Amino acid sequence: MRLEKLQTNRSRTWTRMAMLAALLGGVGFTVAETAVVPPHTPKVGAIPKYPPGMFQPPSPTTIPDDEMGAMIRKGQRIFMHTGELAPQFVGNRLACANCHLDAGRMPDSAPMWAAFVSYPAYRSKNQHVNTLAERIQGCFTYSMNGKAPPLGDPVLVALQSYFQWLATGAEVGSKMMGSGYPKLDQPEREPDYFEGQKVYAQNCALCHGANGEGQRSSDGKQVFPPLWGPESFNWGAGMHRIGTAAAFIKANMPFSRGGLLSTQQAWDVALFMNSHERPQDPRFAGSVDATREQFHASDDSMYGRRFNGHLLGSGR
Ligand code: HEC
Ligand code: HEC
Structure with a gap:
């Protein structure tokens, strides 16, 4: 049941790859530049492994089979299929996981395990200390071009439950390796x-x-x-x-x-x-x-x- 979920994600990735292959065939692009590569989770059934020293979020097979577990799973599903499961708060065709890759687990794509242990935090964008709930509301308002779910809304409760579970074993208040996006050097010349x-x-x-x-x-x-x-x-x-x-x-x-x-x-x-x-x-x-x-x-x-x-x- 739980593994099934992981595999659904994976088969979605494969669907993309299949589409890609079809496109490559149909349109006649040079395959060399855009070779079809397997997703970053190579073996079906395998849990993605991140580089040594990087925080390892728990395997989805360990989500407990109780009320809390149900909420964690709900949060994971909303994160992956935001428009379908929280349509009242979404105004575009994106999902949270489009920018926070691998269901919010991937280091260097602002992973949710790192976010969970870094809030409340001051943000210059709105010039006050933001709770995690408020930070999530921000991504609904801007990244999802939607509406902020009100505090206490089941959508926010589910997402925060999922993030807390992803952060199992992480140190609170630490700046974790792989958090946010890696700082990029300035370009050699003006972007063109x-x-x-x-x-x-x-x-x-x-x-x-x-x-x-x-x-x-x-x-x-x-x-x-x-x-x-x-x-x-x-x-x-x-x-x-x-x-x-x-x-x-x-x-x-x-x-x-x-x-x-x-x-x-x-x-x-x-x-x-x-x-x-x-x-x-x-x-x-x-x-x-x-x-x-x-x-x-x-x-x-x-x-x-x-x-x-x-x-x-x-x-x-
Ligand atoms: C269009 C891309 C995009 C989408 C879609 C998106 N986000 Fe974000 N999110 C960002 C960016 C960019 C940041 C800031 C990352 C940085 O600069 O470190 C961010 C940051 C965050 C943070 C804080 C991370 C941290 O480490 O401080 C949280 C929490 C978050 N997003 C949750 C969500 C949730 C929940 C959704 C879906 C409702 C979502 N995001 C959808 C782009 C997106
Ligand atoms: C092989 C297909 C593929 C190629 C090539 C590709 N992307 Fe993506 N891109 C994706 C997928 C899939 C996602 C969403 C990730 C997810 O949901 O797991 C994504 C997400 C994004 C996002 C965040 C979501 C959004 O819609 O804003 C940006 C920005 C982005 N890609 C930019 C680029 C840029 C720029 C390039 C070229 C340098 C590029 N991508 C090449 C497949 C691709």
């Missing part, structure tokens, strides 16, 4: 849109689509998540920041081939990705200029900049 466009065409478009729209299977399931456009994260999300996206991409993309891109390529493709239109910042202050001034006044954000004759943040 056209260089990024080339990186995108060669390394990303196959899965995420020529227009960043992602891909759905024939039954409507999102197989590869959208990177921009109306169904992606909004202008207030951390991932819209060029530096944050570059760090995530360098460590985790192309999927299962993290580390493939050079630092420069990661910055270039992050700039390219984040120079496209996406849903409005929910903190919109009446005009794009005012919103840029208040929340986006840095080189790290393309919001409010004019590009190809279009004012980013003004909609399509």
Whole structure:
């Protein structure tokens, strides 16, 4: 039963790989650049093993068979299938696990075991100490372009139960190895849109689509998540920041081939990705200029900049 769940995740990954293979065959890409690689969990039934020294979250087979266990499983399912199981709080086609990989377990993709032991924490984004619940609400508002579940809502209870269980044995208050995204060096030259466009065409478009729209299977399931456009994260999300996206991409993309891109390529493709239109910042202050001034006044954000004759943040 519990193993079955793990295998469902794995077979989803395989579905993606199968789609990929079909695409490769059908469209006639050069296979060398985008070879089909097995997911990072090589053996069916195996628990993913992370590098030595890295925290090892428990195996899903050890989730207890009681009321608490039921809540932990519910949290895991919401994390994987957020739009289906918490639709009232989701305004796009993403799931939590699209950015926090391997169901929130993968080091260097802001894993949830590390998050669990680091809150409450001060955040400069909203200039106060945030509880873990408030941090999760933030990802619903911005990354999921949705609504924050109210405190005490079963969705928040389930997610926090899952994270606590993932952190079994972790040291409270420690800055754990593999937490957040690894800090990325500055690029050697300014990130460049056209260089990024080339990186995108060669390394990303196959899965995420020529227009960043992602891909759905024939039954409507999102197989590869959208990177921009109306169904992606909004202008207030951390991932819209060029530096944050570059760090995530360098460590985790192309999927299962993290580390493939050079630092420069990661910055270039992050700039390219984040120079496209996406849903409005929910903190919109009446005009794009005012919103840029208040929340986006840095080189790290393309919001409010004019590009190809279009004012980013003004909609399509
Ligand atoms: C579009 C990508 C994206 C999606 C989808 C997303 N997040 Fe995040 N999340 C981020 C980014 C970016 C950060 C900040 C990571 C960093 O800079 O270290 C983050 C941080 C977090 C943190 C704090 C991590 C830490 O170590 O401080 C939590 C908790 C979290 N997200 C939970 C969620 C939950 C729950 C969902 C689904 C409801 C979700 N996220 C969906 C991108 C995303
Ligand atoms: C082999 C297919 C594949 C390739 C190639 C690939 N990705 Fe992804 N990408 C994925 C999958 C799958 C996820 C979601 C992970 C999950 O749910 O486990 C993802 C997630 C993401 C996310 C976070 C979710 C979102 O929609 O915002 C970003 C950003 C991203 N990819 C950027 C890139 C970039 C940039 C490249 C090229 C350098 C790239 N990806 C190449 C499959 C791919």
